[in-house]
Amino acid sequence: MSHKDQSVNANSEVARGAVPSLPxxxxxxxKRLREVEKRFKNxxxxxxxxxVAKSSLxxxxxxxxxxxxxxxxKLAKASGTSISWLAYGEGSMAAEPASIKAGTSEATAGRAMDLDLMRNCIIAVEELIEELAREVExxxxxxxxLRVYEGEQDARATGGAGLSGAEIVRLFRAA
Known part of the structure; x- marks a missing residue:
C-alpha cells in the first residue's frame, strides 16, 4: 500500500469524528493511573x-x-503503589513494605532486588525494542x-560477565 493510500479517507470513521476503540x-x-494521580497534588x-512530561502522562x-x-x-514508587497493581491490575494497590525481598520466580527467590541492575535491564530492553522497531505489549x-534481570543475576552469582547483547536478543525473540 502506498503512502498516499494510507491517508485518511473522507468517509472513514476517523474523518467522521469517531474515536477508534482502545485496547x-x-x-x-x-483508570489505575487516574487513581494514582489522586495521591499527588496535581x-x-x-x-x-x-x-515524564505532563503531556506524556x-x-x-x-x-x-x-x-x-x-x-x-517511578510513579508507583513515588505514590506508594504496587507496580503489579499499577501495570497489570493485579493484587493490592498498596505497595509492599520495602523490607520484603523480591522473589517472584524460582530464579530470583530469596534474593534481594538490585534496583540498579533492574534499572539497567529496563534500559537495555527499552533500547532493544526501539532498535528493532517492534511493538511489544x-x-x-x-x-x-524479568528474564534479562534473572540472567544478569545468575551471571553475577556465578562470577560471569553478564549477558551478551546476542543473549539479550535471544531472550527477546523467545518471548
Missing part, C-alpha cells in the same frame, strides 16, 4: 514523579500511548525484562 489494557491502565506533580491516562516500564515504576515487555 482494553490501555483503558484499564488509564497531574504535573505525578508526571514529575514518573520522570496525559497520553498514558487517555490510552493514546503505552507508558515506559521505568515511568510506571506491556506484559511481554515485563516478562523480557
Amino acid at each position: 482494553s489494557y490501555r483503558t484499564e491502565l488509564g 497531574r504535573e506533580e505525578a508526571a514529575i514523579a514518573a520522570g 496525559q497520553r498514558w491516562v487517555e490510552g493514546r500511548s503505552d507508558p515506559s516500564f521505568e515511568g510506571l515504576a 506491556p506484559t511481554e515487555k515485563a516478562d523480557i525484562i
Whole structure:
C-alpha cells in the first residue's frame, strides 16, 4: 500500500469524528493511573514523579500511548503503589513494605532486588525494542525484562560477565 493510500479517507470513521476503540489494557491502565494521580497534588506533580512530561502522562491516562516500564515504576514508587497493581491490575494497590525481598520466580527467590541492575535491564530492553522497531505489549515487555534481570543475576552469582547483547536478543525473540 502506498503512502498516499494510507491517508485518511473522507468517509472513514476517523474523518467522521469517531474515536477508534482502545485496547482494553490501555483503558484499564488509564483508570489505575487516574487513581494514582489522586495521591499527588496535581497531574504535573505525578508526571514529575514518573520522570515524564505532563503531556506524556496525559497520553498514558487517555490510552493514546503505552507508558515506559521505568515511568510506571517511578510513579508507583513515588505514590506508594504496587507496580503489579499499577501495570497489570493485579493484587493490592498498596505497595509492599520495602523490607520484603523480591522473589517472584524460582530464579530470583530469596534474593534481594538490585534496583540498579533492574534499572539497567529496563534500559537495555527499552533500547532493544526501539532498535528493532517492534511493538511489544506491556506484559511481554515485563516478562523480557524479568528474564534479562534473572540472567544478569545468575551471571553475577556465578562470577560471569553478564549477558551478551546476542543473549539479550535471544531472550527477546523467545518471548
